[in-house]
Amino acid sequence: MKLSRDMAEFQARLGHEFADPSLLVRALTHSSMSSPNRDDNQRLEFLGDRVLGLVMAEALLAHDSAATEGQLAPRFNALVRKEACADVAREVDLGTVLKLGRSEMLSGGRRKMALLGDAMEAVIAAVYVDAGFEAARAMVLRLWGGRIGAVKEDARDAKTALQEWAQARGLPPPDYAETARSGPDHAPVFTIEARLQSGEHVSATAGSKRQAEQAAAAALLSKLKSD
Structure with a gap:
């Protein structure tokens, strides 16, 4: 061949x-x-x-x-x-x-x-x-x-890291909710909000739900560490 x-x-x-x-x-x-x-x-x-x-x-x-x-x-x-x-x-x-x-x-x-x-x-x-x-x-x-x-010492993906952060503080795992979807069917864009039971929440947008969830988790982690 x-x-x-x-x-x-x-x-x-x-x-x-x-x-x-x-x-x-x-x-x-x-x-x-x-x-x-x-x-x-x-x-x-x-x-x-x-x-x-x-x-x-x-x-x-x-x-x-x-x-x-x-x-x-x-x-x-x-x-x-x-x-x-x-x-x-x-x-x-x-x-x-x-x-x-x-x-x-x-x-x-x-x-x-x-x-x-x-x-x-x-x-x-x-x-x-x-x-x-x-x-x-x-x-x-x-x-x-x-x-x-x-590769970094803390090489966990953002969703795993956020879940571990919540568990260490006695909180349930974070929730991820799709709050918006735009773009054509062949190239959708998703907005996902990551939420903690304690009230903190951050949204992120990406070309797939998985990527948007990871981005939202990373942004929420960054926010929690800076507060």
Whole structure:
């Protein structure tokens, strides 16, 4: 199988030449484009998530031999969560070669965090299946680069950090409410309000509910720390 020019250029950005190029094509095929003769990337995504986890666990242990499990866990979560995978996908311009059905394409699928993150995990699995763990490990370490050494001690996502802040003060978990939605159907914008039972609340706006919730949680945490 011969890759298209765009796919070949993407392969070069990954730094891995596939012995079986069909694996790369499958890794970049969203379920909206699947058919009886075309597999999507969901099974590869499942595998890639586990490969990424092992690589990051090894890398964090090697980077800081004195770190405790309690210190390593939030760093690990920050490096493997979907947002981090999507950031790496953007850096290698994965969105331009993602194979999407018409509905996903019209709804801005090439920019969606979840789709980019899922496809990045699938690409990791494709390299693993194509050439083994060492090849996948080398690519992951190259693409994640300085993130491993730069990940913060408190690397929890904002929603987790806000929930822990509330629990430490005897409060129930925060609530998140959608207060507004704007924009066309294919590119909606959500406004989410994060609320604590003690009365504090902050709103934030983003292109997905998940991102808006994280932004609202981060803003509320910042407000609580400055008060």
